[in-house]
Amino acid sequence: MDLLLIFLGAALVNNFVLSYFLGICPFIGVSGRFSSALSMGLATTFVMVMSATVTWLVQAYLLTPLGLGYLQTVAFILIVASLVQFVEMVIKKVSPPLHRALGIFLPLITTNCAILGLALFIQLREQTFLQGLVFALGAGAGFTLAICLMAGIREELELADVPASLRGPGITLMVAATMALAFMGFAGMI
Amino acid sequence: MKARVSASQEVLKGLWDQNPVMRQLLGLCPALAVTVSAVNGLAMGAAVIFVLLCSNLLISLIRNWIPSQVRIAAYIVVIATFVTVVDLTMKAALPALSQSLGAFIPLIVVNCMILGRAEAFASKNGPWRSILDAVGMGIGFTIPLTAMGGIRELLGSGKLFGLTLLPGWEPWVVMILPAGGFLTLAVLLGGVNLVTQARAATSRQRLVEESRVQARITVQGSAAAGGEA
Numbered sequence: 224m225d226l227l228l229i230f231l232g233a234a235l236v237n238n239f240v241l242s243y244f245l246g247i248c249p250f251i252g253v254s255g256r257f258s259s260a261l262s263m264g265l266a267t268t269f270v271m272v273m274s275a276t277v278t279w280l281v282q283a284y285l286l287t288p289l290g291l292g293y294l295q296t297v298a299f300i301l302i303v304a305s306l307v308q309f310v311e312m313v314i315k316k317v318s319p320p321l322h323r324a325l326g327i328f329l330p331l332i333t334t335n336c337a338i339l340g341l342a343l344f345i346q347l348r349e350q351t352f353l354q355g356l357v358f359a360l361g362a363g364a365g366f367t368l369a370i371c372l373m374a375g376i377r378e379e380l381e382l383a384d385v386p387a388s389l390r391g392p393g394i395t396l397m398v399a400a401t402m403a404l405a406f407m408g409f410a411g412m413i
Numbered sequence: 414m415k416a417r418v419s420a421s422q423e424v425l426k427g428l429w430d431q432n433p434v435m436r437q438l439l440g441l442c443p444a445l446a447v448t449v450s451a452v453n454g455l456a457m458g459a460a461v462i463f464v465l466l467c468s469n470l471l472i473s474l475i476r477n478w479i480p481s482q483v484r485i486a487a488y489i490v491v492i493a494t495f496v497t498v499v500d501l502t503m504k505a506a507l508p509a510l511s512q513s514l515g516a517f518i519p520l521i522v523v524n525c526m527i528l529g530r531a532e533a534f535a536s537k538n539g540p541w542r543s544i545l546d547a548v549g550m551g552i553g554f555t556i557p558l559t560a561m562g563g564i565r566e567l568l569g570s571g572k573l574f575g576l577t578l579l580p581g582w583e584p585w586v587v588m589i590l591p592a593g594g595f596l597t598l599a600v601l602l603g604g605v606n607l608v609t610q611a612r613a614a615t616s617r618q619r620l621v622e623e624s625r626v627q628a629r630i631t632v633q634g635s636a637a638a639g640g641e642a
Contacts, residue, residue: 244445
């Protein structure tokens with residue numbers, strides 16, 4: 224029950240994109256087409272779960288026992304960066320079709336603040352390993368949901384007559400504001 | 414080799430023409446997340462200015478020793494080091510502010526604007542120009558953040574920098590909520606685009622008029638020349 228609440232909380236109530244503003248760059252940059260948005264969402268979820276696992280283990284068995292807490296930021300970003308590189312190599316070797324589908328999005332994920340933010344949140348909230356894993360899954364699902372919804376809306380928006388000064392990012396942010404309001408409706412769930 | 418630009422231009426380009434938030438859309442996550450009040454926006458801006466200044470300076474000093482294959486990783490380590498300095502200093506000196514900015518200080522590491530300046534500017538220019546660039550870009554980042562924080566704080570609570578400016582104001586709670594952040598940035602972006610487009614239109618108009626005058630002079634000139642002949 225506790226784990227279910229963590230999952231729903233991360234995916235819907237405190238959606239990473241719409242209420243913590245993490246991962247705005249891909250949310251605005253890669254939400255033009257539904258298919259690429261879905262690929263980006265899945266790739267991000269994958270890296271999120273992987274990096275949450277590794278950073279939790281490193282923090283618990285390396286940084287804390289050795290009293291190296293001040294190296295947290297440096298260690299985490301290096302883990303994320305090398306993990307993304309590693310995941311890319313593995314996928315390329317194991318499943319070339321998946322690599323072709325995700326290809327260009329994987330390197331971009333390194334600078335997605337949702338990944339590092341998730342790792343830091345898990346430490347800030349002092350979650351256990353299992354809780355952290357579920358939190359990562361929920362955050363990934365929430366990110367995928369938000370970016371896919373946005374892509375669906377933007378595909379329709381292409382036919383709309385938007386004022387010249389708001390075209391592109393302007394109207395996307397307006398839509399995001401409306402979506403953030405709508406997602407507040409989930410607040411009563413928990 | 415590109416044309417040499419003057420020192421003041423190096424600073425000023427960050428304020429409008431290449432403003433990181435409004436024109437390049439870099440560093441939007443902190444811009445949206447921390448700007449619930451003007452103080453937060455200003456503090457975030459100050460932290461970013463410090464990190465950007467230090468990382469730009471250091472990277473421009475060591476740029477010739479970094480092998481280009483590992484340069485991104487090297488930049489990230491440099492940036493992460495200075496971010497840790499800011500994070501720990503803030504926790505010690507300003508615990509309340511550090512609490513309200515939360516995880517967003519360590520997240521400066523992945524602020525794409527800082528990595529962007531390291532890659533696009535500091536790795537190709539000397540230390541002096543890199544400092545100028547960092548000052549311009551840092552201030553260009555702070556101004557929109559403080560403005561957004563000010564707008565959201567004023568409409569959301571009737572206060573500015575904690576002082577009550579609008580007594581009896583019915584607070585627009587939505588401005589403090591995440592939706593208000595998206596909305597404020599969208600309206601500001603629209604405003605900046607409006608100004609840019611209007612400027613582009615007038616300069617185009619001027620160009621057309623100038624070429625028309627030029628054409629008339631040429632025509633008259635050739636007519637006069639023809640008459641003489």
